[in-house]
Amino acid sequence: MDIVVKGRRTEVAERFRQHVIExxxxxxxHDGKVISMDVEVTKERNPRLSGQSDRVEITCYSRGPVIRAEASAADPYSAFDVAMAKLENRLRKAADRRRIHHGRRTPVSVAAATAHLNGENTAEAATATASTSEAEETLGEPASEGVLREEGPLVVREKIHKANPMTLDQALYEMELVGHDFYLFVDKESNLPSVVYRRRGYDYGVIRLET
Structure with missing residues (x-):
């Protein structure tokens, strides 16, 4: 397994690098098929965020879905420990899911369990959730890195991802693995661009786009 440790706006000490690899x-x-792991350490220069000045993001690549975890703390070691605990928990959940699906029991899908949900306040909930997650992701992003400047709101980052159509249940599963509150996917049944998002408690909502 390859482990790459890199810094963003900071230098990574060799002692920390060896600690992470170990x-x-x-x-x-939890997953013997892991191909590689990327660890990115980001330093936040804003003095108001001194208690969360170091952010560590771990991305795990295997033959299955990508699994990601991140955390912020006053130092990189503390941030890494929290992020690693999250990652281990998600790897364990993925392993449990594989064991259940390969066994005799077939669990009730999340899509079926949440089929009764209505669309009340769907757009508002999705907008609020997306705004919160994107704000956390782009916190402290320097203006020189891929910033698109136009009149109006500032677009900080633009990403393009390849996507294979998947079921709603698979989208919910992968959303949990990356630790996000929403997940953009192409619905396998309707072939429509869709977003599943977390609502209050353990409820989920879905938005689909038609043209």
Whole structure:
């Protein structure tokens, strides 16, 4: 398994790099098919965020879905420990799911369990959730990195992802693995661009786009 540790707006100490590699190597017990892990350490220069000045994001690539976890703390070691705990929990959930699906029991899909949900306040909930998650992701982003400047709101980052059509249940599963509150996907049944998002408690909502 390849482990790449890199810094963003900061230098990564060799001692920290070895600490990360040693800890992450042990996580292969949950998934022996892990191909690589990327660890990115970001330094926040804003003095108001001194208690969360170091952010660590871990991305795990295997033959299955991508699994991601991140955390912020006053130092990189603390941030890494929290992010690693989140990642280990998600790897364990993924392993449990594989064991259930390969066994005799077939669990009720999340899509079926949430089919009764109505669309009340759907657009408002999705907009609020998306805004919160994007704000957290782009916090402290320098203006020189891929910024698109036009009149009106500032577009900080633009991403293009390849997507294979998937079921609603699979989209919910992958949303949990990356730790986001929403997930954009192409619905396999309707072939429509769709967004599943987390609502209050354990409820989920879905938005589909028609042209």
């Amino acid at each position: 800890k992450l190597t042990k996580l292969t017990k």
